[in-house]
Amino acid sequence: MSAAVDISILDARIQRELFERYRDMMHKAVDAFVEVLAGDLVSDKKMTLMEITRAIAKAEPKFLTTAVEEFIRSKHGDILSLEQAQCPCCKKKVQRSVQAPRTIETLLGTSTVTRPYFYCGPCKCGFFPADAALGLSPRRKQDDLQKLALEFLADLPFERASELFLKSTGISFSDHQMHDLFAQFSEGATVEEVIPSAEEIERRIDEVKSKGKRRPVLVAATDGAHTPTRPRGEGRGEKWGPGEYKEAKGFRLYLLDSDRIVHIASWHQVCSAEELGQALKAAAARIPQQKVRPCLVGDGAPWLWNVMRQAFPGAREVLDYYHCSEHVHALADAQYADDPQKAFLWVESTMARLSHKGEVGAVIGGLKRMQPANDTAKECIRKIVNYLNVNKERFNYHGARRGGYAIGSGGIESANKFICHVRVKRSGAWWLVSNCNNMLKLRCALVNGTFEHMFDNHATREKAKRFSRNA
Numbered sequence: 001m002s003a004a005v006d007i008s009i010l011d012a013r014i015q016r017e018l019f020e021r022y023r024d025m026m027h028k029a030v031d032a033f034v035e036v037l038a039g040d041l042v043s044d045k046k047m048t049l050m051e052i053t054r055a056i057a058k059a060e061p062k063f064l065t066t067a068v069e070e071f072i073r074s075k076h077g078d079i080l081s082l083e084q085a086q087c088p089c090c091k092k093k094v095q096r097s098v099q100a101p102r103t104i105e106t107l108l109g110t111s112t113v114t115r116p117y118f119y120c121g122p123c124k125c126g127f128f129p130a131d132a133a134l135g136l137s138p139r140r141k142q143d144d145l146q147k148l149a150l151e152f153l154a155d156l157p158f159e160r161a162s163e164l165f166l167k168s169t170g171i172s173f174s175d176h177q178m179h180d181l182f183a184q185f186s187e188g189a190t191v192e193e194v195i196p197s198a199e200e201i202e203r204r205i206d207e208v209k210s211k212g213k214r215r216p217v218l219v220a221a222t223d224g225a226h227t228p229t230r231p232r233g234e235g236r237g238e239k240w241g242p243g244e245y246k247e248a249k250g251f252r253l254y255l256l257d258s259d260r261i262v263h264i265a266s267w268h269q270v271c272s273a274e275e276l277g278q279a280l281k282a283a284a285a286r287i288p289q290q291k292v293r294p295c296l297v298g299d300g301a302p303w304l305w306n307v308m309r310q311a312f313p314g315a316r317e318v319l320d321y322y323h324c325s326e327h328v329h330a331l332a333d334a335q336y337a338d339d340p341q342k343a344f345l346w347v348e349s350t351m352a353r354l355s356h357k358g359e360v361g362a363v364i365g366g367l368k369r370m371q372p373a374n375d376t377a378k379e380c381i382r383k384i385v386n387y388l389n390v391n392k393e394r395f396n397y398h399g400a401r402r403g404g405y406a407i408g409s410g411g412i413e414s415a416n417k418f419i420c421h422v423r424v425k426r427s428g429a430w431w432l433v434s435n436c437n438n439m440l441k442l443r444c445a446l447v448n449g450t451f452e453h454m455f456d457n458h459a460t461r462e463k464a465k466r467f468s469r470n471a
């Protein structure tokens with residue numbers, strides 16, 4: 001009992017001493033900081049705000065470096081001065097080999113940590129216990145900088161991201177380093193990480209549910225977007241092969257909360273319909289389907305209905321209203337080319353009839369009886385009859401609206417635009433499929449709110465890799 005008391009008194013005294021030491025060091029650092037500014041402070045020269053902030057920013061790094069380095073020394077003094085440590089492989093005690101300095105960069109600038117290095121001869125295993133205690137990244141640029149760089153490059157071309165990174169943080173992060181980080185981060189990322197967890201999805205559903213009386217409508221929508229890709233060149237000296245547009249297939253899951261959309265998850269990849277189907281199934285498995293009313297929205301592409309039906313069997317199916325009306329408009333323009341008024345009325349009445357259950361057959365009958373005004377109209381009729389036949393069960397817009405379901409695919413189209421187009425389709429950009437898919441994963445993660453968690457996983461993986469390499 002008395003021994004425990006003694007230890008706690010001793011601990012308190014050591015802590016007090018550490019605190020006093022840190023305070024002394026920082027007082028000195030402040031003095032040095034002010035000293036650097038002394039010239040500007042006492043000179044007669046008038047200074048604008050910009051000149052003042054620049055002068056302070058120039059003096060600041062040294063101060064912050066001291067703040068960080070001394071803090072580490074105070075907090076981890078025991079581990080930094082270790083003379084013996086346990087080998088992680090054979091668990092035997094090993095004597096310290098050397099004290100090895102290491103330079104690290106964080107948002108607060110460049111610091112040096114001098115920490116003990118141990119080497120177990122029989123195991124051929126070298127290790128730094130302090131690196132693990134501090135959670136150091138094997139990269140010189142630490143986690144905070146990496147995270148910020150990823151967010152920059154998710155929105156900007158690599159070169160521009162690198163430029164702005166330097167301007168805003170004062171730290172150089174080359175586009176080459178960014179590329180490397182990006183590839184490491186995204187390649188290891190899986191759809192399971194990019195889609196929010198079952199708990200998080202349920203939380204979002206419960207939030208919407210608590211406001212309304214009915215179960216909220218969960219919309220699953222799929223769509224494709226053309227992305228500019230090109231392969232690596234095959235011939236010598238050829239960097240790139242010929243450009244080709246490939247379809248990035250994607251889905252978005254969201255809840256309808258009166259006139260608001262509550263985002264659940266987006267996933268886009270240049271991949272096969274089967275691969276997209278697998279991803280959608282993985283997402284669907286995390287949704288408590290008894291808590292929502294699932295509704296599938298898409299255009300006429302059959303691959304997409306197969307994929308959605310497999311993930312959400314028995315869900316309500318709605319053909320995108322606007323997509324449907326485009327087909328109807330195309331026929332009206334061809335058939336009544338010289339009478340816009342008539343074309344307008346025909347579109348109106350056709351869409352109104354399609355909106356009511358059981359009217360699709362009558363519309364198809366009417367189309368079949370229609371005398372085509374020209375060859376274009378004839379072709380339009382053939383197409384639209386086929387389209388209506390295939391999607392017969394997916395109109396009933398009237399009923400869908402009454403039930404609070406979605407009738408348009410605006411939700412997926414805006415996701416397509418926001419996730420794919422704005423970054424992947426920048427003018428002059430051509431992507432290797434792997435890079436394009438990596439970028440889509442990163443952008444989906446940011447939109448889905450899973451980026452932070454994914455970054456932690458990535459950082460843990462990199463640290464584990466480094467450790468196993470050492471071992």
Ligand SMILES: [Zn+2]
Nearest residue numbers: 087090120123
């Ligand atoms: Zn060993």
